[in-house]
Amino acid sequence: MRSDFTDFLRAVRGPLGAIALTMALGFLLVASISDEPVLAYRELLFANFDSLSNFALFLNRATPLVLIAVGITFAFRAGVFNVGGEGQLFAGAIATTVFSIVFSGLPAIVLFPLAIAAGILGGALLGWIPGVLKVRLGVDEVVVTFMLNTIALLFTSYLVNQVIRDTTAYGAVSWMVPEKIWLPTIPGIPGATSGFIIAAVLSLASWVVLFRTKWGAEVRAAGTNLRYAEAVGIAAGGRVIWAMLIAGGFAGLAGALYVLGIGHRFEQNFSPEYGLVALTCALLARIHPAAALFTSLYYAMMLNGAAYMQISTEVPRSLVDLLTGLLVLLMTARFTLRRRSGQTSGAF
């Protein structure tokens, strides 16, 4: 047990160090522009737990983050640097919305699963494109997923502005989805979507799939060394494409659950860059599905806390964007004292 514990400490040391360093730098920044840095940080970190409604908003914020981040762990474990979470999320959200509005006449028991499935398929389609391009042709997935983000955002903007726009509402929002298929809230926490429970369960299930099944081992083998995996008889290309389908599917599910559980319609500006933030969470969790649950909760706290901080201390909420940049920049760096790598011989 003791060695397990030291292993655990060793694993969390890096991410926690990066978080601590970033928060410390952020505190210095806040202290230099505000008279009340302590209050600002209290709001940033703990205002989420001041009331039950804040806590509900916190869980709602975490739900898409957890799902996208867990999906990204599948892609990364399969060796695909998927930065397309945002586009896959939008594809899922718009697919669920369009399906629910078009087939609103169906009974809830039929419509609900189909609407969710539409969202998952929408996201999975956007994950499939870079996956298949990478495996079959070797096209770089970072560029393709980034391009697909922009394409997906423009496409949803077209649909929500020209096709399914709620003409009675202000801004680019769609018609409401039928109330009969709204997700219920978590009992005891009014306003908190039960989608969070789904996300939490899926994050643990993903850990089992990736680390405790043969299929997961094959995905990870394909991600570590594709040609070796193929040489030992794994259909590695297929595993990689499946991992991308799952990554896209998770992000699509995040969009579907957002529409059915939180927004109840598609809003063009519903995402504060969930895709990139979830990528940050996944990387911070060292590509581990269960750890991604915790890093996503941390980030949900920061995202919502920023708003509370801005209200009570006038520190701009974009502080969190700035800190995210710092964190991503710092989190894979190794700050050990050593000689310049140029002077060391051998591999680095």
Place this chain on the structure above:
Amino acid sequence: MSIESLLASVLEQSTPLVLAALAAMITLRANILNVAVEGMMLVAAFSAIAVGALTDSAFIGFWAGLAGAIFASLVFSTMTLRFGAGFIVAGLGINLLAAGGTLFALERYYNSPGGLRPIAFPDIWHVPEGSLSFIPVIGPAIEGQSIIVFLTVLAVPACWVFLYRTPTGAYLRAAGEDEHAARSAGIDVVRMKALAVTISGLLAGLAGTQLAMDKLHFFLPDMTAGRGFIGLAATLFGAGQPWMTAGAAVLFGFFGALGDRLQAFDIPAQFVLMLPYVAAILALALARWRIHVRNKPSKL
């Protein structure tokens, strides 16, 4: 729609793309996939406008833009080469930091989260109107273009000469092709990579400065709008060759310019705006597919 104005708008749209593509190309030759071009451009655009408005000098604003991007590139190379951060992760970090940092500055120091629009802003040098109208077609298209457009036209052969006709360029390519071989030949691989990142900062700085100072004279959050990534796609499409890369970037710029024209018809604006991104994905797939077909063993 006249051919002159289309040509002028292709030149205008292509310039930041060509510069971004060259910035990504230089690092690609040192075996670094540089996703930070986007962030460097954004920093350049912001510092060009902020400093230019402050000093009321286009000259100082221009240099401030370049300095900002080079500073960002130094942060990038320090984190990756000195502290061993992953290139893609740290590059994304630079992008996020540039977006977050400029937004923070807008909110905190300018009190306008929507953007920075100085009331008066000095002009950088443009080709005077009417000075070249004696040349058919090309003359009117060049009129009104900024000095940076000409620097871009020079930058493509300059990159070619640097990579293929100077010792440093050869070392840089060697460091990118095979790190271990280059090291045993006595090349300081880390220094070559750092040099590549710095040059890429300079080129990205030109791109961002052009974006902000050419016609617009203001800064908007996220005004680079993925151009760094389109540049990266152009580099991959052009296989890291200067002329091919620039050609691909001009092609994407052409799609952008064409998009502006098509908006006059009944095509929804969103589909038109998608064109360069769709073109980039198709072009990348096509380029890889060609290699794929070529490398296929022929049937007996």
